[in-house]
Amino acid sequence: MKIEIEKVKKKQVDLSEVEPASHFPTLMEMEKAGECSFTAPVTAQVSAVWEYDHVRAAGKVETAVRLTCSRCLAEYQSSVSSEFTIFYTEAKGEELDEEVELSDEELISASYSGDEIDLTPEIAEQVMLEIPYKPLCKESCLGLCPQCGADLNAGECGCDRGGINLKMAALKKIKIEK
Structure with missing residues (x-):
């Protein structure tokens, strides 16, 4: 999924994509590591608008996974859904050598270079952030003796x-x- 800068400068761009998890290398690494297995394609809807000197991309990502409970080792299905907003600014080529404190807006921003923004890494990242580190089949799981x-x-x-x-x-x- 790519946002063309010239198009978004003229008007809002709405994008929608359905891709298998195999399209995202980082998601396939998670599956190979045994963290989860994807049982549905990754669905993404994104709206991008030009604001002042940056692109604001807001969207939603959804998929389904099979996880293993960390207490009782039972496999279970779970849906994954994440809403996000990312601000893209053009890369200036400046690098900072000193530590600086980032504002909330800077924490959800990224830079781009060229004529388009590739959203593939951000879509995969949103899915990865929603998969639990210690999955539980249910909150009250008693585990194993x-x-x-x-x-x-x-x-x-x-x-x-x-x-x-x-x-x-x-x-x-x-x-x-x-």
């Missing part, structure tokens, strides 16, 4: 999990005098 490995969401396994946590056993010996 640490002794027998049974899925505790299906019911109790009968193991005695009320024993002493060996990581904290040394703290029982500490006596605090008042």
Whole structure:
């Protein structure tokens, strides 16, 4: 998906694209690493307008993924949706050597050079940001029994999990005098 600068300077440009996840190299890296698998194409709608000296691109990205719960290891489906706004300014070729604090607007800005802006990296980034680091099939997931490995969401396994946590056993010996 590309925005042509000359067209957007004249009027608002609305773009829509449906691409398989294989079109985005960073998403394929996530899939190869086993973080998720994409079960639907990536759908993106973007509206771009020229404002003062920059392009404001606002849009929405959607897809669906299959994830593995980090507690119970069950696979589940999840939809991914992200709305975004990015400000594109023309690259001036200046590089800063010192550290500077960025404003909120600068955190959602990018630079472009040439006659068009390629939105492919930003679309992939929006999808990546919405995939959870530690996915959960549900917020109340009980996980697996640490002794027998049974899925505790299906019911109790009968193991005695009320024993002493060996990581904290040394703290029982500490006596605090008042």
